[in-house]
Amino acid sequence: MNELQLEILDIIREIKRHLIYQRELGAFVYGMDTIEETLDRQERIEKMERISKARMVQNDAKSTPAVMSLFERIEKGVETVKEDRKIFSEKNKEDKQKLISELKKEIGEDCKRCNLGNLGRQKVVFGEGNIDCRIMFVGEGPGEDEDIEGLPFVGRAGQLLTKIIKAMGLERTDVYIANVVKCRPPENRTPLPDEMDICGKFLKRQISIINPEVIIALGGTAVSFLLGDYKIKISQVRSRRLEYRDGDLLIPMVATFHPSYVLRRGESPDVKKEVWSDIKIALDIIGMEVKR
Ligand code: URA
Numbered sequence: 001m002n003e004l005q006l007e008i009l010d011i012i013r014e015i016k017r018h019l020i021y022q023r024e025l026g027a028f029v030y031g032m033d034t035i036e037e038t039l040d041r042q043e044r045i046e047k048m049e050r051i052s053k054a055r056m057v058q059n060d061a062k063s064t065p066a067v068m069s070l071f072e073r074i075e076k077g078v079e080t081v082k083e084d085r086k087i088f089s090e091k092n093k094e095d096k097q098k099l100i101s102e103l104k105k106e107i108g109e110d111c112k113r114c115n116l117g118n119l120g121r122q123k124v125v126f127g128e129g130n131i132d133c134r135i136m137f138v139g140e141g142p143g144e145d146e147d148i149e150g151l152p153f154v155g156r157a158g159q160l161l162t163k164i165i166k167a168m169g170l171e172r173t174d175v176y177i178a179n180v181v182k183c184r185p186p187e188n189r190t191p192l193p194d195e196m197d198i199c200g201k202f203l204k205r206q207i208s209i210i211n212p213e214v215i216i217a218l219g220g221t222a223v224s225f226l227l228g229d230y231k232i233k234i235s236q237v238r239s240r241r242l243e244y245r246d247g248d249l250l251i252p253m254v255a256t257f258h259p260s261y262v263l264r265r266g267e268s269p270d271v272k273k274e275v276w277s278d279i280k281i282a283l284d285i286i287g288m289e290v291k292r
Pocket residue numbers: 139140141142143146151152153154155157158179260
């Protein structure tokens with residue numbers, strides 16, 4: 001087993017320990033069976049490797065038929081583990097899809113938990129995209145077009161966001177997009193703290209289900225909500241790696257200017273350059289390269 005495989009194994013063991021702890025605290029834990037199966041299989045492979053090494057010493061020859069067949073079996077085992085990982089991530093995807101659908105259903109189509117449900121909004125904009133994404137964008141709240149279509153970032157700001165995503169070498173279907181509040185504030189005003197507190201709980205659950213590798217917060221409202229401090233200004237926190245924390249969950253985060261701000265600034269090359277440098281920080285964090 002190479003160093004990377006050993007490291008992955010350690011991570012899986014750590015996840016198992018964490019899940020056991022969560023289960024002891026009474027949390028609903030999913031995926032444990034697959035983790036246990038994967039670890040069992042890995043442990044069998046490790047044992048086989050140890051035996052094979054011992055035999056190599058005994059035989060003092062790597063190429064005796066017995067040892068060779070053992071190596072072949074180990075290889076096969078590694079292949080099966082790779083296959084298991086694929087199944088694990090597929091299964092994980094199924095779980096995510098189920099949880100996301102349940103969350104959407106729980107919110108409903110006429111949510112009135114906060115006042116935004118009573119202020120003339122048409123549609124609850126849940127969010128959309130690839131639940132298995134590496135990158136999740138979080139905006140402030142739906143505008144007029146989003147309110148009509150029920151989808152995030154489909155108006156002018158959304159078109160600019162789509163351009164940014166394409167410049168990253170991705171499609172909208174590769175990422176996940178959501179907002180702090182799911183209903184349009186009247187006159188596109190900034191959501192109030194109590195509206196963000198109430199609705200933002202759903203965003204937090206959405207983030208924990210999606211569990212992206214990096215979050216890109218669009219604008220001051222999104223980043224201040226995600227950092228849990230409504231006084232934060234975008235200029236204080238952009239252009240560096242941040243962390244989104246929710247309980248045990250820790251996801252790297254980068255904040256950049258909201259696309260609407262970029263539009264308001266007439267798409268000034270300076271602002272666009274700053275946005276692009278933030279995006280590159282996010283891509284760097286996940287080791288994604290863009291030829292540009
Ligand atoms: N602005 C946002 O913050 N979110 C949207 O979905 C659209 C515009």
